[in-house]
Amino acid sequence: MCFINAPLNRSSSPHRISDPVFDVDTVVQAIDIWKRYRGRWVLKSLSLEVGDSSLTAILGRNGVGKTTFIKILCGLVRPTKGKIFIYGENIHRGQGDYKATLGVLMHENILYEELTVEENLNYYAKMYGVDDPLSSAPAKEAYELLGLEKYRDTKVGHLSFGWKKRANIVRSLINDPLLVIMDEPTSGLDEQATGEVARLLEKLSSNKTIIFTISNKEDLDILLEKGIKPDIYRLENGRLIEYV
Amino acid sequence: MSSLNKIYHFLMKDIQVEARRGFEVLASIGFISAASLILAEVAVKSFTPQFVIPGLWIIVVFIAIFTATTTFVREMDKRTIYGVRLLPVSPSIIFLSKMMFSFILILLQGGVSLFIIAVFSGQLYMLSVNVIFVLIVLALHVSAIASFTSALVMYSEGRAFLIPMLVFILTIPVIPLATTISDPAIPSYMTEYVMFLGQVAVTLIVMTILSEYILKS
Numbered sequence: 001m002c003f004i005n006a007p008l009n010r011s012s013s014p015h016r017i018s019d020p021v022f023d024v025d026t027v028v029q030a031i032d033i034w035k036r037y038r039g040r041w042v043l044k045s046l047s048l049e050v051g052d053s054s055l056t057a058i059l060g061r062n063g064v065g066k067t068t069f070i071k072i073l074c075g076l077v078r079p080t081k082g083k084i085f086i087y088g089e090n091i092h093r094g095q096g097d098y099k100a101t102l103g104v105l106m107h108e109n110i111l112y113e114e115l116t117v118e119e120n121l122n123y124y125a126k127m128y129g130v131d132d133p134l135s136s137a138p139a140k141e142a143y144e145l146l147g148l149e150k151y152r153d154t155k156v157g158h159l160s161f162g163w164k165k166r167a168n169i170v171r172s173l174i175n176d177p178l179l180v181i182m183d184e185p186t187s188g189l190d191e192q193a194t195g196e197v198a199r200l201l202e203k204l205s206s207n208k209t210i211i212f213t214i215s216n217k218e219d220l221d222i223l224l225e226k227g228i229k230p231d232i233y234r235l236e237n238g239r240l241i242e243y244v
Numbered sequence: 245m246s247s248l249n250k251i252y253h254f255l256m257k258d259i260q261v262e263a264r265r266g267f268e269v270l271a272s273i274g275f276i277s278a279a280s281l282i283l284a285e286v287a288v289k290s291f292t293p294q295f296v297i298p299g300l301w302i303i304v305v306f307i308a309i310f311t312a313t314t315t316f317v318r319e320m321d322k323r324t325i326y327g328v329r330l331l332p333v334s335p336s337i338i339f340l341s342k343m344m345f346s347f348i349l350i351l352l353q354g355g356v357s358l359f360i361i362a363v364f365s366g367q368l369y370m371l372s373v374n375v376i377f378v379l380i381v382l383a384l385h386v387s388a389i390a391s392f393t394s395a396l397v398m399y400s401e402g403r404a405f406l407i408p409m410l411v412f413i414l415t416i417p418v419i420p421l422a423t424t425i426s427d428p429a430i431p432s433y434m435t436e437y438v439m440f441l442g443q444v445a446v447t448l449i450v451m452t453i454l455s456e457y458i459l460k461s
Contacts, residue, residue, distance in 0.1 A: 074330060075329075075330075076326055076329055076330070096332065096334075096460075097332075099331065099332040100332040102330065104330050106323070106326050106327075108323040108326070109323065110323055110326045110327040111324070111327070112257070112261050112322070112324055113322065114260075114261045114264035114265060115260060115261065115264070119260065123253065123257045124327070124331075126253040127250065127253060127331050127333060128331070128332065155264075171327075175332075
């Protein structure tokens with residue numbers, strides 16, 4: 001695992017996979033992650049290694065710790081024990097440089113309900129140092145594919161759960177991230193929208209590393225039918241098991 | 245993008261969100277105005293004009309308590325805090341943006357309170373440069389404390405109790421100095437101004453440093 005200690009040149013962001021500074025083939029490494037929550041071990045010695053431009057699905061029932069793992073993976077929650085490296089940076093110890101390369105879709109809506117979809121996207125674009133939120137090719141693709149145009153001027157608080165989810169998906173791609181982490185991207189979506197998300201995941205996986213969770217076996221089947229071929233793991237009893 | 249630019253965009257977003265929830269600010273200004281009117285009326289009726297200045301600063305502390313519930317705590321309630329924490333922005337910038345937002349809210353409401361108390365109690369000296377200067381510096385001080393408290397307790401289930409307690413305890417030490425230098429009936433010297441400004445500066449620095457740690461962890 002020589003990449004762990006490899007210094008990164010982060011002179012510009014967001015970085016592209018073709019950048020010579022990322023001469024590594026492992027993007028995410030979770031080592032022996034344990035998490036105790038309200039007196040219960042949610043994650044027990046969980047380890048995961050994800051390579052470049054790969055697509056990884058984590059399947060698990062509600063309450064098994066998928067969201068907790070996603071939050072730990074993107075640095076929002078500290079594990080009780082264990083380490084996470086993203087592009088060689090220990091995310092719970094470093095300066096947070098990895099955030100510029102990361103796009104995250106949370107299970108909850110994290111857009112401001114008082115602002116319109118467009119205002120939210122503009123705000124996040126500015127905070128990522130981008131003038132136009134749709135200047136990022138994946139964000140534009142998601143925006144068009146998911147049909148968000150018609151709700152551009154609608155306040156997020158007035159959108160249904162499914163449309164909020166779509167808006168959050170576009171938000172997660174605004175910075176043209178190298179690593180996309182999505183917590184249940186298909187939950188609350190109808191079959192057609194799930195198909196659109198599958199198409200999006202397929203397109204994104206050609207040059208991005210994607211990790212997503214899913215709780216519904218039927219949704220996973222829809223994704224597989226659409227031709228995406230993720231490495232699938234099942235989260236069970238706090239551990240990841242390869243799913244066949 | 246420069247840090248100032250980021251603070252600006254963050255602040256503008258907060259102002260935009262707050263403007264869309266205008267009823268809350270208006271309700272708060274309404275309550276503050278009522279409290280100020282009562283204070284002015286009591287001062288006139290009981291011939292105790294010496295209480296209007298410390299009364300005003302106590303009102304500012306209460307505005308800070310209200311403001312503490314609108315910064316990090318609201319982001320946590322709405323889960324938008326995750327979006328904030330995922331931004332490639334230093335925690336200090338996030339803290340300073342929130343502090344500026346609190347400062348604007350506190351100054352706006354404190355200004356309304358000052359005007360009402362001064363006019364209705366007949367103590368027009370309160371509209372002097374000296375009192376307005378103390379109001380601005382005190383607003384900066386309590387906005388730092390309000391933002392820090394909000395960041396500190398946002399994950400706590402007992403925050404409804406913790407916010408008023410912490411804001412009150414942390415702001416009270418500066419009130420006697422603010423009163424001394426703003427009340428013309430009390431003789432004050434340059435030393436007291438220096439101590440007042442020093443106390444505010446130390447609070448700003450300590451709160452910014454601590455918030456960096458709190459928001460990271």
